[in-house]
Amino acid sequence: MKKRREVRMSQVIGVSIFVVALFCTHAYAHYPWVNLSDYTPESGEILRITIGWGHRYPLDGFLKSDALESIYILGPGGKKQAVSSSSEVEFQSQEIISRPGAYIVAAKRKAGFYTKTTQGGKRCSKKGLKNVIKCFHSHMCMKAVVNVGEGKGKVDVRIGHPMEIIPLENPADLRAGDYLPVQVLLKGKPFKGVIYATYVGFSTEKNTFAYSTTTNRKGEGKIKILHSGVWMIKADHEESYPDQSECDVESFVATLTFEVK
Numbered sequence: 001m002k003k004r005r006e007v008r009m010s011q012v013i014g015v016s017i018f019v020v021a022l023f024c025t026h027a028y029a030h031y032p033w034v035n036l037s038d039y040t041p042e043s044g045e046i047l048r049i050t051i052g053w054g055h056r057y058p059l060d061g062f063l064k065s066d067a068l069e070s071i072y073i074l075g076p077g078g079k080k081q082a083v084s085s086s087s088e089v090e091f092q093s094q095e096i097i098s099r100p101g102a103y104i105v106a107a108k109r110k111a112g113f114y115t116k117t118t119q120g121g122k123r124c125s126k127k128g129l130k131n132v133i134k135c136f137h138s139h140m141c142m143k144a145v146v147n148v149g150e151g152k153g154k155v156d157v158r159i160g161h162p163m164e165i166i167p168l169e170n171p172a173d174l175r176a177g178d179y180l181p182v183q184v185l186l187k188g189k190p191f192k193g194v195i196y197a198t199y200v201g202f203s204t205e206k207n208t209f210a211y212s213t214t215t216n217r218k219g220e221g222k223i224k225i226l227h228s229g230v231w232m233i234k235a236d237h238e239e240s241y242p243d244q245s246e247c248d249v250e251s252f253v254a255t256l257t258f259e260v261k
Helices: 002-027
Strands: 031-036 048-054 068-074 080-085 090-093 101-109 112-117 120-122 132-148 163-167 179-186 194-199 211-214 220-224 229-240 249-260
Touching (some): 031 132, 031 229, 031 249, 048 068, 132 163, 163 229, 163 249, 179 229, 179 249, 194 220, 211 220
Parallel strands (some): 132 249
Antiparallel strands (some): 031 048, 048 090, 068 080, 068 101, 080 090, 101 132, 112 120, 112 132, 163 179, 194 211, 194 229, 229 249
């Protein structure tokens, strides 16, 4: 009887450790976001952009240009504008933004593997490696809403990222106390899960957010704008990697930044 209890206790402890490990890995992964020098510039200006990287919004680290798969600006009418790198971590629109209206900055980090081993982390799949703890294959996507001049406009456009947060109203029309409705898509389909939000000045602690909510079956949820300023919304998801001999987890992260006056 005592032996059975010991076996059961060891099973419970084992499961508990596994759950905690999963939670910690999920909660403490780095994630990116778009930073803009000005979210409401006047017509005739150049957009200046950096990609934040880390756990502390808005200032932690920066994602370098060679880590990005794509970055561009989508303007009124769906016109795509190119973005170039002005330094290792700084980007800017190749042309001045002349037309008033709503714009979306869209960027995607290169998808890739990261394997934790007892000897440290390796940026590759787990095939051929020894003493593997866990392997991840990550997709990280980020967007920002920019309102140029007096023009506003619709911002509920689909970029087609693996995971994407779509604002269903233009933040320029909101004030503190209002709600921003959003839709979250995972591989093009509605994502039901928890989303997090915070604003510049709320906290500089790691992984600390001012607000959270859960999306419904349509992938829709509402973020309460607790304070005026620049905001970030974050969504993430993990699932089993299709080939378990190559990697364990496929992870997805999406962020959206914007300003509410």
